[in-house]
Amino acid sequence: MKRQVSAVLLAGFLLLTACSSKSNDTANSTDSGGNQGSSKEITVWAWDKNFNIAAMNQAKDVYVKDHPDVKINVVEYAQDDIIQKLNTGLNSGTTSGLPNIVLIEDYRAQSFLQTYPDSFQDLTSSITASDFAEYKLGPTSMNGKQYGVPFDSGVAGMYVRTDYLQDAGYTVDDLQDIDWQKYIEIGKAVKEKTGKDMLTQDPNDLGLIRMMIQSAGSWYLKSDGSTPDLKDNAALKEAFQTYKELMSADIVKITSDWNSFLAGFNSGDVASLPSGNWITPSVKAQADQAGKWAVVPLPKLKNTAGSVHASNLGGSSWYVLNSDGKEAAADFLAQTLGSNVDLYQSLVTDVGVIGTYKPASEGDAYKSEDEFFGGQAVVSDFAKWTTEIPKVNYGMHTYAIEDILKVEMRNFLNGSDIDKVLGDAQSQTEAQIK
Amino acid sequence: MRNRTKHTGWLFIALAVILISIFYFYPMIQALLLSFKTGAGANLHFDGLSNYKRLFSDKTFFTAVKNTFLFLIIQVPIMIIFAMIISVLLNDSKLRFKGFFRTAIFLPCVTSLVAYSVVFKYLFGNDGLINLALMKIHLLSEPIQWISDPFWAKITIIIAITWRWTGYNMIFFLSSLQNIDHSIYEAARIDGASAVKTFFSITIPLLKPIILFTSITSTIGTLQLFDEIMNITKGGPGNATLSISQYIYNLSFKYTPDFGYAATVSYSIVIMIIVLSFLQIRLAGDDK
Numbered sequence: 001m002k003r004q005v006s007a008v009l010l011a012g013f014l015l016l017t018a019c020s021s022k023s024n025d026t027a028n029s030t031d032s033g034g035n036q037g038s039s040k041e042i043t044v045w046a047w048d049k050n051f052n053i054a055a056m057n058q059a060k061d062v063y064v065k066d067h068p069d070v071k072i073n074v075v076e077y078a079q080d081d082i083i084q085k086l087n088t089g090l091n092s093g094t095t096s097g098l099p100n101i102v103l104i105e106d107y108r109a110q111s112f113l114q115t116y117p118d119s120f121q122d123l124t125s126s127i128t129a130s131d132f133a134e135y136k137l138g139p140t141s142m143n144g145k146q147y148g149v150p151f152d153s154g155v156a157g158m159y160v161r162t163d164y165l166q167d168a169g170y171t172v173d174d175l176q177d178i179d180w181q182k183y184i185e186i187g188k189a190v191k192e193k194t195g196k197d198m199l200t201q202d203p204n205d206l207g208l209i210r211m212m213i214q215s216a217g218s219w220y221l222k223s224d225g226s227t228p229d230l231k232d233n234a235a236l237k238e239a240f241q242t243y244k245e246l247m248s249a250d251i252v253k254i255t256s257d258w259n260s261f262l263a264g265f266n267s268g269d270v271a272s273l274p275s276g277n278w279i280t281p282s283v284k285a286q287a288d289q290a291g292k293w294a295v296v297p298l299p300k301l302k303n304t305a306g307s308v309h310a311s312n313l314g315g316s317s318w319y320v321l322n323s324d325g326k327e328a329a330a331d332f333l334a335q336t337l338g339s340n341v342d343l344y345q346s347l348v349t350d351v352g353v354i355g356t357y358k359p360a361s362e363g364d365a366y367k368s369e370d371e372f373f374g375g376q377a378v379v380s381d382f383a384k385w386t387t388e389i390p391k392v393n394y395g396m397h398t399y400a401i402e403d404i405l406k407v408e409m410r411n412f413l414n415g416s417d418i419d420k421v422l423g424d425a426q427s428q429t430e431a432q433i434k
Numbered sequence: 435m436r437n438r439t440k441h442t443g444w445l446f447i448a449l450a451v452i453l454i455s456i457f458y459f460y461p462m463i464q465a466l467l468l469s470f471k472t473g474a475g476a477n478l479h480f481d482g483l484s485n486y487k488r489l490f491s492d493k494t495f496f497t498a499v500k501n502t503f504l505f506l507i508i509q510v511p512i513m514i515i516f517a518m519i520i521s522v523l524l525n526d527s528k529l530r531f532k533g534f535f536r537t538a539i540f541l542p543c544v545t546s547l548v549a550y551s552v553v554f555k556y557l558f559g560n561d562g563l564i565n566l567a568l569m570k571i572h573l574l575s576e577p578i579q580w581i582s583d584p585f586w587a588k589i590t591i592i593i594a595i596t597w598r599w600t601g602y603n604m605i606f607f608l609s610s611l612q613n614i615d616h617s618i619y620e621a622a623r624i625d626g627a628s629a630v631k632t633f634f635s636i637t638i639p640l641l642k643p644i645i646l647f648t649s650i651t652s653t654i655g656t657l658q659l660f661d662e663i664m665n666i667t668k669g670g671p672g673n674a675t676l677s678i679s680q681y682i683y684n685l686s687f688k689y690t691p692d693f694g695y696a697a698t699v700s701y702s703i704v705i706m707i708i709v710l711s712f713l714q715i716r717l718a719g720d721d722k
Binding site: 080083084087090091093111112114115116117119202203204254255256257259260263396397399400403404406407409410428431432433 | 474475476477488491492493494497555556559560561579580581582584667668669670671672673674684686687688689690691693
């Protein structure tokens with residue numbers, strides 16, 4: 001009998017010690033973390049190996065040269081994983097499993113800043129916010145405080161295959177300053193002459209709609225960032241109608257995911273690609289297409305007043321979490337991506353990253369010509385468009401609203417009335433985000 | 435002495451009871467409490483039944499329920515009938531290479547959910563192997579939009595889950611078939627019953643408990659369907675394949691986090707599973 005009791009006790013004791021040894025470990029590690037002694041460690045999370053990770057590694061190399069006592073770990077996660085880990089970590093109130101610096105997409109930034117107040121470090125005094133592109137400051141700040149270091153510009157352009165255009169009787173000049181109607185017209189000619197589709201679209205991704213409406217200074221929400229603006233949104237209405245025309249013109253190759261999207265232009269199946277400048281490394285990955293590509297300004301909406309040839313797609317910024325090591329992390333960002341003009345030059349040359357730090361665009365690297373794009377100074381073009389992007393308030397519900405719009409878009413493509421689908425989207429959105 | 439024995443017994447199960455309480459019951463109660471709270475992210479506060487009210491006016495939720503039940507109604511019967519037929523064929527004593535066939539059919543369900551979903555996504559892509567093959571043999575003139583078309587996306591998901599789970603259910607049928615006394619079949623044969631007659635009059639009635647078991651577990655599995663949707667279609671195109679679990683994921687992580695409402699939707703699954711299992715047991719398990 002006694003033996004049985006002691007067996008149970010032993011089992012329980014083992015369990016307890018297993019737990020307690022764990023808590024000892026964490027206690028020790030926080031001690032060494034809080035102790036600002038000889039070595040400091042900064043962990044960074046980001047996605048996209050060829051772009052964000054590569055850029056962060058450059059920043060790291062620059063910083064570590066002057067601060068040999070700092071150890072910086074750049075960890076790559078998929079964006080979805082970062083969002084998931086951040087949400088669960090911040091919601092449980094513990095930051096122990098989270099990094100010091102994290103990359104967050106601009107569309108989502110406000111949802112993190114507003115739903116987890118005090119979880120992010122105020123960087124107002126670390127960087128000069130006014131040195132960054134105006135349209136990036138809305139998503140990265142809250143209540144007048146600057147929380148993010150604006151990074152990837154996401155400035156959109158139209159990548160075009162000059163050889164296909166030529167076959168159809170057009171030159172790059174014919175695509176300067178056009179509207180989407182003209183674009184569709186050219187697309188039909190290209191399809192007729194070359195048999196190639198004009199562009200790819202994934203029906204599950206409304207990026208094109210986002211680009212179209214932001215080019216007119218409009219968004220899914222009013223400028224307060226919380227009132228849904230779908231029902232009588234002229235820009236959105238025209239974007240929907242343009243999208244339908246595009247789809248019914250038989251010039252679109254349908255793709256189902258990111259890889260088939262990449263394959264769409266890498267394999268030479270399509271003649272153009274409206275996208276954010278972060279796609280440049282992927283376009284250039286197909287070295288045998290060198291000289292065949294050019295970048296033209298994004299077409300604008302024909303009938304919506306105020307639509308310009310500049311817009312944004314994606315784009316992200318760096319944030320420091322309000323936890324142990326925040327001072328070191330803030331200093332690292334402030335001295336590299338927050339102010340280092342030279343770093344931005346090498347980012348342009350080596351990685352192809354176009355930042356939003358205004359003083360950097362004066363540098364030589366921004367003026368360099370790119371042989372892949374037939375000698376066009378693409379970076380300087382993109383940098384110029386960056387300054388023209390209309391500022392909108394993304395608010396915190398971009399993807400929730402977009403999931404509603406995707407369904408309504410399908411209804412619209414299947415023949416529903418435009419005012420009805422936008423009205424339905426409006427009422428569903430009001431119920432969803434209240 | 436007997437009293438002490440009793441105490442020791444309790445002591446032994448105490449550990450399990452404590453662990454189950456901490457890791458099962460506590461989270462369940464917490465989730466129930468959470469379902470009464472609203473607010474984004476960490477700013478949660480009690481708000482009575484507002485989440486439940488929202489549930490009944492939420493179009494997206496109903497789309498998710500509709501899709502999930504569509505998968506359930508179409509896929510589960512197909513799969514169970516498949517599993518049954520295959521297990522009867524494999525149980526044939528004259529069949530050679532039995533081990534090989536059993537392994538081959540069971541193999542899909544030991545592969546990782548994510549891995550097979552990703553493979554399916556590529557197989558059924560617009561430029562995927564399935565389309566290429568069908569076009570090569572001139573069954574198709576144009577590729578089917580397996581993943582980008584609302585109708586075909588549903589079919590793709592049904593094909594995927596059928597492939598993955600038929601073997602799993604087959605194992606239950608096989609083990610049950612092996613417990614059926616062979617003399618019953620012999621007697622039937624002597625009485626001149628045909629193979630079909632034997633199947634419907636002997637095999638199926640004797641398999642009834644297993645049919646019930648597999649349909650309940652498959653129902654529960656389908657109501658919780660997530661991995662395939664997440665990895666193949668992400669609920670798209672335009673919510674055409676959105677499952678309830680995918681919606682919970684979207685509410686928690688894709689949109690501005692709304693954990694309270696996500697917990698409410700989770701509890702709706704609990705209620706549906708309870709009701710459906712109860713109905714199935716009532717309908718099939720009359721002798722219990």
